[in-house]
Amino acid sequence: MADNGIGASVPRTEDQRFLTGTGDYTDDTALPHQTYAAFVRSTHSHATFTLDTSAASGAPGVVAVLTGADLAADALGTLICGWQVTGKDGEPHKAPAHPVLAADTVRHTGDAMAVVIAESAREARDAAELVEVRYSPLPAVVSMQDALAEGAPQIHADAPGNLCYDWEIGDRAATDDAFARAHHVARLDLVNNRLIPNAMEPRAAIGDYKPATGDYTLRLTSQNPHIHRLVLAAFIQIAPEHKLHVIAPDVGGGFGSKIFIYQEETAVLWAAGKVGRPVKWTADRSESFVADAHGRDHETHVELALDADGRFLGLRVSTLANMGAYLSTFASCVPSYLYGTLLQGQYTTEAIYCEVKAVFTNTTPVDALRGAGRPEATYVVERIVDQAAREMGIDPAELRRRNFIPSDAFPYPTKVALEYDSGNYRLALDRALDLAEYAGFDTRREEAKSRGKLRGIGLSAYIEACGIAPSQVVGSLGAGVGLWESGGIRFNPTGNVLVYTGSHSHGQGHETTFAQLVSDYLGVPFENVEVVHGDTEKTPFGMGTYGSRSLAVGGSALVKAMDKVIAKGRKIAAFSLEASEEDIEFGGGNFTVAGTDKSMNIAEVAFSAYVPHNYPLDELEPGLEETGFYDPANFTFPAGTHVCEVEVDPETGVTEIVHWVAVDDFGNVVNPMIVEGQVHGGVAHGVGQALLEGCAYDADGQLLTGSFMDYTMPRADDLPDLTVETTCTPCPHNPLGVKGCGEAGAIAAPAAVMNAITDAIDSSAIDMPATPQAVWRALGG
Amino acid sequence: MDLTGEFHVALPREAVFEALNDPEILGRCIPGCQSIERVGEHEFDADVLARVGPVKARFKTRIAVSNLNPPESYTLSGEGRGGAAGFASGSADVSLEAADDGTVLRYTARVQPGGKIAQVGSRLIGGTARKIGTDFFSRFVEVVTPEPPPEAGKPDEQEE
Amino acid sequence: MPVNVSMNVNGRAVVEEVEERTLLVELLRENLRLTGTHVGCDTSQCGACVVHVDGRSVKACTMLATQAHGADVTTIEGLADNGKLHPMQEAFRENHGLQCGFCTPGMVMSALDLVARNPDPTGGEVREWLEGNLCRCTGYHNIVKSILAGASAMRGGS
Structure with a gap:
């Protein structure tokens, strides 16, 4: 292995700028003559309203006050949902209009009604307070049960009963049959708590418009700048695609929340055209809490049928999924195709049936958040498996082993429409149990008891589907986009390389990982490789970064481009070395005539390609630059086992995580250090969900957890040191054999924590977040 | 949440009831009240400066009196709109009971915050509302109670 | 005014x-x-x-x-000296103490104040000190590791 090649823990290239305070986040940019936007947001969760903007318009520094009426006058489109889910009845989901600025009705607190543009951020904020809003409150529905109840207030006229869709997957009859044959049935009602994403960098955008050319530029916090451009051009119709330049510079974390096309970024771009000057908006954290799409929020009833040996005969799942007030960009596919399809878990469960009702409520829209559907699925499966183990008196690890898909059964067709590509679930479980010293747990439990503490251990054997694909399949399931990726390789004449990717890095370290990949594959020194991303005018059209897809899909696209570069290089080398193309071998950055010492380095080939003084131009084109597009044959399926050990203080209900082991199978790994970091972060996100983070609304739809004072983010002393290892069954269908690692921790962790707590307190009557109060109550306090 | 309180006023019920409908008196009793004017027989508009935790705002407040049952009971309700800070609405059922030396005033109040006040101040709204309620009625008692005759021999505080 | x-x-x-x-x-x-x-x-x-x-x-x-x-x-x-990272910055780089980089400046500045007060902190003391610094990316594991390494380097350790 080269020091900087595939498999090396190379320190990150991007760190130099981040560590010296010279990163380039959206809010760090100040364009000449820029103005500032402040939004007027609804304080009611459901109301009709009228606006009086006269005082605001006349306030100091105000350039413009724009409202829904102005949008209507410009005939702009509404925000869209890009995935159409078809319900049981064969009808498409309901996707009511989501205006960029509400025109006459607001449907959640924080819904934007107007935007004030002023010379300074302070003046914009001051003037926004002067916009007079006259509300006529309407009855609000906050809980999903209330929203579905007979006679409930209607949020959208075109979504009767507040139902977005009623969807199903699996075989109902076969599942019913399995339950009829069951020796034992375990049952649970579970709440998967609503989370607020809280990337540390709040969303921001700067719109710019050049009247002379008609060119728009939008600089924003995006995980997928080409998707932003596509939607803003094709659906909102602010400018055609070729007149819209979207830049996503350094982005301070996304976790899904920066995939979506929101009201604010759209309004800022439009407003720049209206006022003819750059318009900048940076969310304050209070806005992020109400305006960033939330995550999760499921209520589920699950039943597992087992035979006398504990084999899983059938799994029956019924879920209510909260969509919030409008259908966000990819909201519809999260509790359906990213959830129901993962209910096989790691097991040979013989029959599965799942139905999901997606429900509108007067709350902030809900969409994909780190894991997106898959944490919810793993939580359901792993909680019910533990419940069954407890009820049947079988060790939870043993029950899992009995039901694992054996390592020789791949590819494994699931009962819920997927085909698992590769895996060795037992290997990861056994390694995790070793690392966690599972065998000695009883001694530790007794020792804890002597100190008055309740000790518990919990497993989570999770499955994940990354790199959603192929386009043909997702298209048939209702996706409005393809899910391929692009990659470009440009050799400069001096032999260094620019790498263009449609993926976007917002913490993942692609500038390093992709450079390692290219350096290794092409035999170019690592420091001679520069990765370019996040700019629609520099990179080929690409789909962006989410769903742990970047290396599996974006990396594979780069491989395709590099293969083209090598093929072209082979032609050039054959010509230069006066050999036949078939005799040219490529390795270690050199093109060599087989069986000779005649050789050309790829840098020399590149130079030759740009100085083609003697090229036979009818046979050989100058230049060395290629683009590849990769559409995967299948998802990848990372999996593994996490083990969490906790101590609960029965006096206070406080849970302390005392030990964490993660053993994950991500296929091949390019940079182990970065992969470990991704696992750490994912676990923290999942621990946050399990112990701390709970979004709460009151009965009127007021968000009660709207700041870091009320919404508990995981802090350093909430977490222990983490033991992280990997196993490897390479992905068989992408050229790198890689699977994806960004979400695994968030998927695995919640069930591991809750299984540990239920083990400690010997009760399953507890939901997330397991705050001290919740644990204390579950203990009968 | 319901907030309750009880005060003793050294005035007959009728006088207390009348004072509770006097905008001038209400204005002096509402904490942070900058101005108040009558806009209807039983409606008043007030301009109130208030603070809930970290959120401080000027509330345009419509105060209404309803369920009039003189001199025994009535309902005092208010809806304050604080612009970007959000809103707070509340009502208090007030009952007056004749006592030997005046009137016992009892109230049960409810408060509903909205917008940023709910978002960042929800933990604090109970305490704030309780304080506003207590301040209002204790000031009311102070304002309407006739001045007691000066106590003989007590030094004039002004000269201290 | x-x-x-x-x-x-x-x-x-x-x-x-x-x-x-x-x-x-x-x-x-x-x-x-x-x-x-x-x-x-x-x-x-x-x-x-x-x-x-x-x-x-x-x-x-x-x-x-x-x-x-x-x-x-x-x-x-103001920390790096003519492009040469301060030992604490270098420790964050070597130990992958940052991902998106947004919380990083605050983490580094906070860590330096800790080390000024307590040159040889334990992992637990680092975690307690970071009570006022949020990170959504790293799970804090590598931040703690970085700060311990940075403190060691500042003490003249290896």
């Missing part, structure tokens, strides 16, 4: 005219264009804006610019 404030920022004397309500972080980011100091919240919780004022870590979103009048202010931009 604009007021003049003067201070030393990263060893350079600056004089700026600001509105009285201007926060220190606004002065740094907007007037001085020192955009390494970040704003991640509006309730003084996240710590992305931590700088040093007269050697002590301060949340720059919670201090008026006028309160730093006459003070020595150090921001993340």
